[in-house]
Amino acid sequence: MQDIGRMGFSEAQGDLLESATAFCADVSPVARVRALMTDDLGHDPAVWRQIGELGWLAIAIPEAFGGLGLELGDVVPVVEQMGRRLLAGPYVSTTLAAQALIAGGTDAQRAEVLPQLAAGTPATLALMEGAADWDLEAITATVTAGAGNLTLAGTKILVENADAARWIIASVLHERQPALVLIDRVSVAETALRRETIIDETRRAFSLTLDGITVPASALLDPARAAATLAHLHLAANLLACAEMCGGTQAAIDDTLDYAKTRIQFGKPIGTYQGVKHPIVAAYVRYEQARSHLYSAAHCFNEQGTGEIAVRMAKAEADAAFSFAADRAIQFHGGFGFTYDCDAQLYRRRAIWHAAQGGDRAFHKKKLAELLF
Amino acid sequence: MTAPDPKDLAEYAADADAWFLANVNSDPGFMLPLTFMEVGTDRQFDFLREWQARVHAAGYLGAAWPKEYGGRGLHPDFQAAATAAMRKHNGPIMLNAIGLNWTGPLLLDIGTEDHKQRYLKRILSAEDIWCQGFSEPEHGSDLGNAQTRAVRDGEAYIVNGSKIWTTLGHYADYMILLCRTDPASTRKYDGLSFILTPMKIPGVTTTPIRKLTGEHGFTQTFFADARVPADGLMGKEGEGWKVAMRTLEYERGARGGQAGGYVQTPTNAWAVLDLARRMQRGGKPALDDPDIRSQMVDFILEIQSLELCRQRIAVPALNTDHPAGLPLSSKLMTTEFVRRINEFAITLTGGQGAYYAGDPNAVDYGFWTRAYLNAFSATIGGGTTQIQHNIVGEHVLGLPKG
Numbered sequence A: 001m002q003d004i005g006r007m008g009f010s011e012a013q014g015d016l017l018e019s020a021t022a023f024c025a026d027v028s029p030v031a032r033v034r035a036l037m038t039d040d041l042g043h044d045p046a047v048w049r050q051i052g053e054l055g056w057l058a059i060a061i062p063e064a065f066g067g068l069g070l071e072l073g074d075v076v077p078v079v080e081q082m083g084r085r086l087l088a089g090p091y092v093s094t095t096l097a098a099q100a101l102i103a104g105g106t107d108a109q110r111a112e113v114l115p116q117l118a119a120g121t122p123a124t125l126a127l128m129e130g131a132a133d134w135d136l137e138a139i140t141a142t143v144t145a146g147a148g149n150l151t152l153a154g155t156k157i158l159v160e161n162a163d164a165a166r167w168i169i170a171s172v173l174h175e176r177q178p179a180l181v182l183i184d185r186v187s188v189a190e191t192a193l194r195r196e197t198i199i200d201e202t203r204r205a206f207s208l209t210l211d212g213i214t215v216p217a218s219a220l221l222d223p224a225r226a227a228a229t230l231a232h233l234h235l236a237a238n239l240l241a242c243a244e245m246c247g248g249t250q251a252a253i254d255d256t257l258d259y260a261k262t263r264i265q266f267g268k269p270i271g272t273y274q275g276v277k278h279p280i281v282a283a284y285v286r287y288e289q290a291r292s293h294l295y296s297a298a299h300c301f302n303e304q305g306t307g308e309i310a311v312r313m314a315k316a317e318a319d320a321a322f323s324f325a326a327d328r329a330i331q332f333h334g335g336f337g338f339t340y341d342c343d344a345q346l347y348r349r350r351a352i353w354h355a356a357q358g359g360d361r362a363f364h365k366k367k368l369a370e371l372l373f
Numbered sequence B: 001m002t003a004p005d006p007k008d009l010a011e012y013a014a015d016a017d018a019w020f021l022a023n024v025n026s027d028p029g030f031m032l033p034l035t036f037m038e039v040g041t042d043r044q045f046d047f048l049r050e051w052q053a054r055v056h057a058a059g060y061l062g063a064a065w066p067k068e069y070g071g072r073g074l075h076p077d078f079q080a081a082a083t084a085a086m087r088k089h090n091g092p093i094m095l096n097a098i099g100l101n102w103t104g105p106l107l108l109d110i111g112t113e114d115h116k117q118r119y120l121k122r123i124l125s126a127e128d129i130w131c132q133g134f135s136e137p138e139h140g141s142d143l144g145n146a147q148t149r150a151v152r153d154g155e156a157y158i159v160n161g162s163k164i165w166t167t168l169g170h171y172a173d174y175m176i177l178l179c180r181t182d183p184a185s186t187r188k189y190d191g192l193s194f195i196l197t198p199m200k201i202p203g204v205t206t207t208p209i210r211k212l213t214g215e216h217g218f219t220q221t222f223f224a225d226a227r228v229p230a231d232g233l234m235g236k237e238g239e240g241w242k243v244a245m246r247t248l249e250y251e252r253g254a255r256g257g258q259a260g261g262y263v264q265t266p267t268n269a270w271a272v273l274d275l276a277r278r279m280q281r282g283g284k285p286a287l288d289d290p291d292i293r294s295q296m297v298d299f300i301l302e303i304q305s306l307e308l309c310r311q312r313i314a315v316p317a318l319n320t321d322h323p324a325g326l327p328l329s330s331k332l333m334t335t336e337f338v339r340r341i342n343e344f345a346i347t348l349t350g351g352q353g354a355y356y357a358g359d360p361n362a363v364d365y366g367f368w369t370r371a372y373l374n375a376f377s378a379t380i381g382g383g384t385t386q387i388q389h390n391i392v393g394e395h396v397l398g399l400p401k402g
């Protein structure tokens, strides 16, 4: 029988979980979340600075590049608590950009950029294109070598935090093979970015027109490792998405519980009625299961084979759990649930965003069937 | 208790492994019960009683119970190792579930010295079989309303009334009995008492009840002026509800101290995967069918959820918001999973799903149909799924009682 993952929890994870729980609750009450939804930048630079000072951007970066030298799994409790408080900002996109460089960057790129990211310089990935395919190797954008530099062409979509990012790592075809290229935001004209209207209003995403952007020849990540790096990023992005989703699921259930205990109908709190109570319990059980998968995936992430299975399982479960909890959250708030003011919609929208990024339950189940059967 | 010496533990585990390898007989020529609630024939009963006695004598049951009560006085990790070896070699279930898992820990925690001396060793050796007298014909889920009457008369209680769905009632030597000692109490719960009751005494009779699987199993148990020794009272008179709730915590695994082993064969999603490979659809393995493939992944995901949640109970830092959440929801998660995966397994067998256990043409001797029907024993017994939802909603999530 195959090893499909197991529970594990490190001391570092324990410490980070404790501090992130307190910090995120403190800096990201829902009123603040809502205020930032209409803000242009979409996140609070002061909070971002604090996150940098806490060292959380350095967690999974090797010590040689100014990091703490821990694992990506150690980032999970931090992202989970950010998800629980809908904390906005480029934390995940920056962490993933660092992962791209760690897995596939040249020595020079790592030496130059990783210390910056560890210290809090925002960055992001530009991997998706018009067909919004979850296969990250389905690329049409290109890079062509010119006189001493490289010229880019094509369009990437759903690039998170592209305006805030100092560095953007984009997937392109290089001599017909998938490749990654490190773009300094300075070489991107403002007109190359269009802010997209996305379902999760706590985030910022942009389409990025690459046409006409030139970068130095040294901007290409190691071509020999490009395919492996894309595969790594797919799993890393899904792992951190699961963390955000589990945090969000918990919050959606907690909100629903508060309402079920206080809203009175027919002379009793609505949570008295089994038509309300039992589905909340079902959502809760699903949440606990998804969270168990999350920490199994975090623990096994670096294990060849098992890591992929555990992450795909975690994403499939997180999708089901978050979608169900947030869907019922809307329903059990009644007419108020249909309003913009009710927070249930924030969670439902976010669950849809996450299913659309990196693959939904059905997608990961198909991959699991190939891996397991 | 101090942590065990890893060398001792490894040695014990290796011995257990060798013992179960040499001694397990999982095919005695008749179908063995998957759970203790399923024991229906004398030869099943005799076989399992003898098996449990041998496991205990070899030192692999009750290893963590004190020596003076028939145990070995070892750290719980030793018993866990023995249980793992039992599982690895597909050992048949432990028969005396209500003694081993509920009554035993209860006696160890709150029993008198005399109770412990008298009962514990004979529970482990299966010399005394125990049953549970909680449910009544008119009061099942509403257990607190139990009306079987017990009236104090000198050194005894005179018991009248009837209990039902008594697992192993026909074979049992003792019962843990929940009965009403004070019918006038203002709160229904305060009139209840919890008494260790001999079954083989005048005034106690049992009538077998035929189960949905066709066999006889549990019984209805009648009390007609039965004189039950008063020294069997657990806690004080009127504290029966508290003791019964404690017993249910052992039963549902929310409280420890059980003797070890397992009392039901865990359903193995991988065995169902194997079935999906063996069965055919249109000349191809059923597993190639996209619908079946998709459902099969769902079940593998779910069994892994159960396993990971079980492991996560041991990580307190990941259980801070609802410390009792995972233990209290484990019955709900597990029993419903077992019911649904067995239902799925029947559909995998296609046209042969029409056979029942006993027909030579039945796939795997009709194992799957029988397993599905039996799965309801756990979704109903021990507090139904619906009641489990109430418990998790009210005791874990703090929702108001209905």
Ligand SMILES: Cc1cc2nc3c(=O)[nH]c(=O)nc-3n(C[C@H](O)[C@H](O)[C@H](O)COP(=O)(O)OP(=O)(O)OC[C@H]3O[C@@H](n4cnc5c(N)ncnc54)[C@H](O)[C@@H]3O)c2cc1C
Pocket: A274, B037, B131, B132, B133, B134, B135, B136, B137, B138, B139, B140, B141, B142, B164, B165, B166, B167, B168, B218, B376, B377, B378, B380, B381, B382, B383, B384, B385, B386, B387, B390
């Ligand atoms: C195989 C098996 C073995 C058993 N062994 C024993 C034993 O050894 N000793 C013993 O004492 N008992 C035993 N039981 C009995 C078991 O505990 C009861 O059957 C169970 O608690 C349900 O009680 P009931 O049968 O009276 O059903 P009822 O309580 O009448 O329930 C009928 C239906 O109504 C639902 N329901 C009831 N109340 C509520 C509520 N408040 N909210 C929502 N739904 C509700 C139930 O979920 C169920 O679906 C056994 C049962 C089975 C199936």
